Amino acid sequence: MITFENIDVVYPNGFKGLSNVNLQINKGEFVAIVGLSGAGKSTLIRTINGLVPFTSGTLTVGDDVVDPRSKAKLRRLRSRVGMIFQSFNLVTRISVLNNVLVGRSAETPTWRSLLGWYRAEDKELAFQSLERVGIVDKAYMRASSLSGGQQQRVAIARVLAQDPEVILADEPVASLDPPTAHKVMRDLRRIQQELGITTIVNMHHLDLARSYADRIIGMRAGEVVFDGPVEEATDAIIEEVYQRSLTAEDIVASDSATQGTVTSAAAQD
Amino acid sequence: MAITSGTSSHSTASHSPATHGASTLGATPRPEAPKPSGLVYLGLGGLAVVAFIIFWITGVSGNILLIPLGFVTLWAPLYPVIGLAVMLLTLLVCFRARTNTMGAFGALAFIIMSYWAGSTVNFTLLEIPERWSNVEPRLMAFLDPNWSYIWTVRDQWLITLSMAVVATLIGCAIGLVLAMFASPVSSPNKGVSQAIKAVNSVIRSIPDVGWALLFVAFIGGTAHGLGPMAGVLALLMFNIGIVAKLLSETIDSVNPGPVEAADAAGANLTQRNRLAILPQVLPGFVSYGLYVFELNIRASAALGIVGVGGIGSAMMLQLNRFAFENVAAILIALIIVVLLVDMFSMYIRRKLL
Numbered sequence: 001m002i003t004f005e006n007i008d009v010v011y012p013n014g015f016k017g018l019s020n021v022n023l024q025i026n027k028g029e030f031v032a033i034v035g036l037s038g039a040g041k042s043t044l045i046r047t048i049n050g051l052v053p054f055t056s057g058t059l060t061v062g063d064d065v066v067d068p069r070s071k072a073k074l075r076r077l078r079s080r081v082g083m084i085f086q087s088f089n090l091v092t093r094i095s096v097l098n099n100v101l102v103g104r105s106a107e108t109p110t111w112r113s114l115l116g117w118y119r120a121e122d123k124e125l126a127f128q129s130l131e132r133v134g135i136v137d138k139a140y141m142r143a144s145s146l147s148g149g150q151q152q153r154v155a156i157a158r159v160l161a162q163d164p165e166v167i168l169a170d171e172p173v174a175s176l177d178p179p180t181a182h183k184v185m186r187d188l189r190r191i192q193q194e195l196g197i198t199t200i201v202n203m204h205h206l207d208l209a210r211s212y213a214d215r216i217i218g219m220r221a222g223e224v225v226f227d228g229p230v231e232e233a234t235d236a237i238i239e240e241v242y243q244r245s246l247t248a249e250d251i252v253a254s255d256s257a258t259q260g261t262v263t264s265a266a267a268q269d
Numbered sequence: 270m271a272i273t274s275g276t277s278s279h280s281t282a283s284h285s286p287a288t289h290g291a292s293t294l295g296a297t298p299r300p301e302a303p304k305p306s307g308l309v310y311l312g313l314g315g316l317a318v319v320a321f322i323i324f325w326i327t328g329v330s331g332n333i334l335l336i337p338l339g340f341v342t343l344w345a346p347l348y349p350v351i352g353l354a355v356m357l358l359t360l361l362v363c364f365r366a367r368t369n370t371m372g373a374f375g376a377l378a379f380i381i382m383s384y385w386a387g388s389t390v391n392f393t394l395l396e397i398p399e400r401w402s403n404v405e406p407r408l409m410a411f412l413d414p415n416w417s418y419i420w421t422v423r424d425q426w427l428i429t430l431s432m433a434v435v436a437t438l439i440g441c442a443i444g445l446v447l448a449m450f451a452s453p454v455s456s457p458n459k460g461v462s463q464a465i466k467a468v469n470s471v472i473r474s475i476p477d478v479g480w481a482l483l484f485v486a487f488i489g490g491t492a493h494g495l496g497p498m499a500g501v502l503a504l505l506m507f508n509i510g511i512v513a514k515l516l517s518e519t520i521d522s523v524n525p526g527p528v529e530a531a532d533a534a535g536a537n538l539t540q541r542n543r544l545a546i547l548p549q550v551l552p553g554f555v556s557y558g559l560y561v562f563e564l565n566i567r568a569s570a571a572l573g574i575v576g577v578g579g580i581g582s583a584m585m586l587q588l589n590r591f592a593f594e595n596v597a598a599i600l601i602a603l604i605i606v607v608l609l610v611d612m613f614s615m616y617i618r619r620k621l622l
Contacts, residue, residue, distance in 0.1 A: 093549065
C-alpha cells in the first residue's frame with residue numbers, strides 16, 4: 001500500500017511540481033494517472049521511488065516511510081519498486097540479459113557487478129523475467145538490435161528481475177505504435193494480475209487507461225483533481241480534468257481495429 | 270492536387286518541383302541580405318589603424334618602405350604597412366561579402382594577434398634563404414640515411430615500445446577511475462568532482478618532458494639503464510592527464526536514461542557507473558587508449574633528450590656526434606612505426622565501433 005499525506009514537491013527552481021497530494025493506492029491495484037503534460041504525472045510517479053524528492057508531507061510505501069535524504073534507505077526502497085520509462089532506458093551496447101541483470105543490482109555484491117560475474121540464481125531469475133515477456137530467445141542479443149516494443153519488454157523484464165512490490169511506469173507506451181502499445185499494456189496488465197504487483201502507469205492516452213486500469217487518477221497543475229474507478233471516468237469528467245474537450249490525439253485507436261491492419265509489425269514482434 | 274495538411278503539401282512539392290511551380294519560380298521577391306552596419310566597419314578600420322600605429326611604435330625591424338611620389342618620397346616601416354594593407358583588404362572583402370560584424374572583427378583580431386605574436390619572437394620566413402648555406406650540408410646528410418643503422422638500435426626500439434605499452438595500460442586504468450570521479454555524472458558529489466578536476470588540471474599543466482625531467486631528477490637511472498623507469502612514469506602522468514580529461518568529458522555527455530534506470534533499480538554508485546556508464550563510454554575509452562599509445566611512441570623520442578632511454582636517447586647520441594645520416598634513419602623508422610601504430614589503431618577502432 002502506498003500512502004501520500006499532504007505531499008508537496010517544489011523543484012529547486014521554485015516550480016511547484018505537486019501540491020498537497022493525498023492518495024492511497026492499495027496493494028495489487030492497477031492505477032492509471034492521466035493529465036496534460038506538465039500536470040505533475042511524472043513528478044507524482046518519481047516521488048514514490050525518490051527520483052524526485054518531495055519537500056513536505058509523509059509518503060509511505062508498504063511499511064517504509066520514504067526518506068529522500070538517506071541514500072541507503074532510498075536504495076533499499078528502490079530495490080522493491082521497479083520503474084519503466086518512456087524511452088526504455090536500456091544500455092543499448094550490452095546484451096539483453098545484462099540489461100535485465102541491472103535489475104538485480106541491489107541484491108548483487110558490488111564486486112560481482114564490477115566483474116560482470118553474476119550468480120547462477122540471479123541469471124535464472126533474469127531468464128524467468130524474460131520468459132514472462134516472451135523474449136527469452138533474445139537474451140544474448142545486443143539490446144540495440146531489438147525493436148521498440150521488444151526493448152520496452154526488456155525494460156519490463158529488468159523490473160521483474162527486481163522481484164518488485166510496485167511497478168511504476170512513466171509513459172511506457174508513448175513512443176510505440178498503437179498495436180505495440182496495446183501489447184505492452186497487455187503484458188503489464190497480465191503481470192499485475194499474475195503476480196499481484198501494484199502498478200502505477202502515467203499515460204496521456206485515455207482509451208488505454210480505460211481499457212487496462214482499475215482506477216484512474218486525474219491531475220492538473222500538480223493537484224489530484226479526479227480519483228475514482230474507471231467506470232466513473234467519463235468523457236465529461238476527463239474534459240473537466242483536461243479543461244478542454246477531448247480530441248483524436250487523446251486516444252491511441254482501438255485494439256481490434258489496429259491488430260488486423262498492421263500485421264507486418266505484429267509479425268515482427 | 271489535393272492538399273490535406275501542411276506536411277503532405279510540403280512533401281508533394283518537394284517530390285515534384287516541376288509540376289508545382291515551373292512558371293512561378295523566381296517571381297517571389299527575394300529578401301535583401303541584411304546589410305552590416307557601416308559604422309561598425311568604420312570602427313574596425315579605426316582599430317586596424319590603431320593596431321598599425323602600435324606595431325610601428327613597438328616594431329624593431331629596420332626595414333623601411335620608400336614610396337616615391339615624384340615631388341616627395343614618403344617612407345614607412347615595411348612590416349607594419351604590409352600588416353595594415355592586409356587588415357584593410359580583409360575588411361574590404363568582409364564588407365563586400367556582407368559578413369556580419371562579429372565575423373569581420375574575428376578576422377581582424379586573427380590578423381592582429383598573429384602579427385603581434387610573430388613580431389614578438391621575430392618570426393620571419395625571409396631568413397630561411399639567408400641561412401641556406403648552413404642548412405644544406407645537414408639536409409644532404411638527412412637525405413642519405415644510413416639504413417643499416419636502423420637494425421643496430423633494435424634494443425632501443427624495444428625499450429621505447431615497452432615503455433609506451435606499460436604507460437598506456439596503467440595510465441588508461443588510472444585515467445578511467447579518475448574520469449569517473451571527475452565527471453559530475455558519475456562522481457559521488459560535486460565536491461569530489463571539482464577536486465579531481467583540479468588535480469587533473471595540475472597533472473596536465475606539466476608537459477611530458479617536464480614530468481620526465483622531474484622523475485629523472487627524483488629517481489635517476491636504475492639497474493636496467495639510464496632511466497626507462499623515469500620515462501614510464503613521465504608517460505604515465507602524461508597519459509593519465511589526457512585520458513581522464515577526454516573520458517570525463519565523454520561521461521558528461523552520456524545518455525542519462527540508463528543511468529536513471531540503474532538508480533531506479535537500487536544500484537549503488539559503483540554498480541551504476543559500471544553497468545550504465547562504462548558500456549556507453551567504452552568505445553571512446555578504447556579509442557583514447559590507442560591515441561595515447563600513439564602519442565607515447567612519439568613522445569618517447571622527445572623524452573630521449575632528457576635521458577630516459579629508448580629510441581630518443583639513441584637519436585640524441587647520434588645528433589651529438591653530428592651523425593645526421595643515422596638520425597635520419599631513426600627518424601624514418603619513427604615515421605614508419607607511428608604510421609603502423611596509427612593503422613593498427615584505426616583497424617581496432619573500426620572493429621569496435
